[in-house]
Amino acid sequence: MSLVEINFDGIVGPSHNYAGLSLGNLAATAHAGDVSYPRAAALQGLEKMRGNMALGLAQGFFVPVPRPNADWLEAIAVDAVAGRALLATGWSASSMWTANAATVSPAPDTADGRCHLSVANLVTMPHRSHEWPDTLRQLQLAFANERHFAVHGPVPPCFGDEGAANHMRLSSAHGAAGLEVFVYGRAGGPFPARQHEQASRVIARRHGLDPERVLFIEQSPEAIAAGAFHNDVVAVANERVLFCHEQAFADPASAYAAIRQRFPEVEVVEVPTSAVSLAEAVRSYLFNAQLVTLPAGEQALVIPGEAWESPEVRAWLDAMIASNGPIRRIIPVDVRQSMANGGGPACLRLRVVADPATIDTRFLLDGPKAEILAKIIETHWPEQVDPADLGRENLAISVRKARGALLDALGLAELA
Ligand code: SUG
Numbered sequence: 001m002s003l004v005e006i007n008f009d010g011i012v013g014p015s016h017n018y019a020g021l022s023l024g025n026l027a028a029t030a031h032a033g034d035v036s037y038p039r040a041a042a043l044q045g046l047e048k049m050r051g052n053m054a055l056g057l058a059q060g061f062f063v064p065v066p067r068p069n070a071d072w073l074e075a076i077a078v079d080a081v082a083g084r085a086l087l088a089t090g091w092s093a094s095s096m097w098t099a100n101a102a103t104v105s106p107a108p109d110t111a112d113g114r115c116h117l118s119v120a121n122l123v124t125m126p127h128r129s130h131e132w133p134d135t136l137r138q139l140q141l142a143f144a145n146e147r148h149f150a151v152h153g154p155v156p157p158c159f160g161d162e163g164a165a166n167h168m169r170l171s172s173a174h175g176a177a178g179l180e181v182f183v184y185g186r187a188g189g190p191f192p193a194r195q196h197e198q199a200s201r202v203i204a205r206r207h208g209l210d211p212e213r214v215l216f217i218e219q220s221p222e223a224i225a226a227g228a229f230h231n232d233v234v235a236v237a238n239e240r241v242l243f244c245h246e247q248a249f250a251d252p253a254s255a256y257a258a259i260r261q262r263f264p265e266v267e268v269v270e271v272p273t274s275a276v277s278l279a280e281a282v283r284s285y286l287f288n289a290q291l292v293t294l295p296a297g298e299q300a301l302v303i304p305g306e307a308w309e310s311p312e313v314r315a316w317l318d319a320m321i322a323s324n325g326p327i328r329r330i331i332p333v334d335v336r337q338s339m340a341n342g343g344g345p346a347c348l349r350l351r352v353v354a355d356p357a358t359i360d361t362r363f364l365l366d367g368p369k370a371e372i373l374a375k376i377i378e379t380h381w382p383e384q385v386d387p388a389d390l391g392r393e394n395l396a397i398s399v400r401k402a403r404g405a406l407l408d409a410l411g412l413a414e415l416a
Contacts, residue, residue, distance in 0.1 A: 003106065003175035006058040006356060007290065007349040008142075008363065009049050010101070011373065012042040013064030013093030014402035015395075017385045018341060021088060021127045024191025025342035026227035026282065032387075034340065038093070039381040041337030043374065045096070045348055048333045050370050052302065055331075056295040058356055059365040060142070061373075063412060064403055065095040065134035068396055072130040084387070089127040091390045097343045098350040099165040099232055100128070101135045103203050106169070106353035107148070108177040111208030114150045115354050117143060118203050120163030121154035124194040129157075137415060142363040148354065152206055159199035164350055165230035166195040166219075168237035170263045174293070174353045179263040180209055183231035183249070185219045194229055195219075215258055218250035227282040232346050234281060238291035238299060241326045243269045245281045267326050275316045284310040288344030291327065300329035304344045308332035362410055372409050380405045 020032020053059045073090040076082070095101070105116045119136045122128035132154050143149035155161045171178030182200035185193025197216060204214045219231050223245070228234045235244035242259065249255040252270075259266050271281070281287060283306070290302035307313045308330070317330055333345055356364060365373075380402035382395070389395045407416055 002355055003108070003353050004058050004356065005174045005293070006060050006352050006354060006359070007052060008060040008062055008098055008352060009045060009349045010062050010096035010098040011064055011406070012038065012045045012096045012338065013067060014038050014381045014399045015067040015091050015385065016041045016093040016096070016337065017088070017091060017387055017390060019085065019088035019092065019387050019390070021085065021092065022125055022229065022342060024224065024227065024229045027340055027342040031340040036385045037337055037383065038385055039377060039383050042377045042381050044335050044337055046370060046373055046377065048302070048335055048345060048348065049365055051331070051333060052290070052292070053365065053367070053370070055292070055300070057292055060352070060359065060363050061365055062095070062098055062101065062135070062138050062363065063406055063410065063415065064093060065131055066403065067091055067093065067399055069130055084390070087391050088387065092127040094128050095131045095135060096338065097347040099347045100163040100230070101350050102139060103161070103163050103167050104350065104352050105180060105207040105209060106174070106178070108175060109180060109207070109209055109213065111210070112150070114148055115143070115352065116150045116152065116207035118152040118206065119154050120161045121157050122162060123157045124160045124162070124192050138363070141414070142360045144360060145358045148358040155199045155202045159196040159202060160194050161196070161199035161203070162194045162230055165232040165347065166200070168231070168235065168242070170237050170242065170259065170266055171239055172265060173239060177213065179213050179215065179259065180204065181215045181217060181237070181259065183217050183219050183235070185224050186221060189221050189225045191224055191229065193224060195231070213262060215262065217255045217258070220247050220250045222247055223278060226278040229342070232288055233285065234287050236287055236289055236291045236346060239293055240265050241267050241269060241291060241299060243287065243291055243301070243327065244271070245276070245278065245287060246270055246272045247278050269320070269325060269327065271316055276312050280310060280312050284313050285339060285344040286310070286313050288346045290345050290349060294329070298328040299326055300331055301327050302331045302333055302345050304339055305332045305334050305336065306339060362412055376406050376409050
């Protein structure tokens with residue numbers, strides 16, 4: 001069986017909008033009230049997937065969850081006096097950021113030799129707290145093969161869990177046993193700490209991870225206060241490489257030492273604050289990159305265009321490439337519609353190390369299927385959404401119709 005890394009991107013949903021719902025996510029707050037472009041957003045995401053496939057990487061996807069979520073809006077008794085922000089919580093396309101869909105422990109890391117996935121409860125933000133039942137349905141379909149996968153429900157909601165965005169894996173190769181690093185935040189700062197330490201510990205136990213190959217590291221409170229609402233805004237790992245900002249962790253020296261002790265091969269590529277400030281790292285989303293291993297074995301960094309255009313970031317990247325470091329290629333991509341809500345290239349994908357032959361093919365992408373997706377999006381996704389339109393019946397009808405057309409085309413009627 002050949003284990004490879006497959007990135008499952010979330011297709012940007014037809015209700016993609018800027019409602020400013022995520023306190024502590026500076027991009028989302030800054031764009032609150034702007035008009036969004038769901039069709040362009042979904043096509044940008046699809047183009048990123050196509051670009052990664054052209055690099056020779058395996059690609060999967062998840063479909064948007066049903067919106068507006070009538071059960072949720074009824075549960076919170078939204079009416080004319082409830083307010084626009086509460087209404088918007090039922091319309092969010094936030095399931096597109098599949099780095100928050102689940103935490104994944106590949107088969108080589110687990111006691112029973114299966115790949116374990118725990119759907120994230122996302123309890124901290126009301127608009128994301130009701131994603132998980134529909135996400136779980138997709139995980140149960142895509143990874144239904146119980147010989148190879150174990151799909152878990154959410155951690156109890158008293159412990160906030162935001163999934164893979166706060167989880168990194170270091171290994172000599174994707175298919176080898178790895179060190180799983182969970183990063184949690186501590187409450188008390190100006191913004192919510194969305195990943196609780198206990199949630200991460202629950203996941204490590206239920207996935208059957210070897211305690212010798214697990215670490216729990218505290219995220220730096222300054223990073224959260226600067227807008228790094230998930231660890232993947234300031235750090236990303238791939239195989240032997242940990243790429244992070246100097247201020248990503250509360251105690252960086254101890255964090256690196258603990259990682260080195262358990263995984264001596266690690267290569268830490270740290271960007272100093274003197275080269276790229278925390279504020280610029282968060283603004284440019286340099287670290288919200290896909291650090292990938294290309295088929296020839298070299299590592300490439302798929303970064304948002306915003307990072308490529310930042311003079312400080314560009315200067316650091318140029319010097320890094322010239323120095324012959326472990327990251328050999330930089331690939332900028334345009335995901336501006338998602339970025340305006342605080343979701344870069346890395347937020348848009350969930351990494352699963354598995355044998356593609358064990359996965360429901362309906363969730364795997366190839367060239368012809370990408371063509372079909374593009375046609376559906378071009379035909380059915382609204383061109384633009386003004387937040388003032390949320391709640392309108394004609395928008396609800398077109399959003400539901402768009403998702404229905406997608407499910408029909410993919411043979412996924414059971415998700416309707
Ligand atoms: O949860 N934005 C998302 C962005 C998630 C990014 N994911 C990772 N870092 N992995 C969030 O904050 C904004 C929605 C709005 O305001 O309308 C939002 O939910």
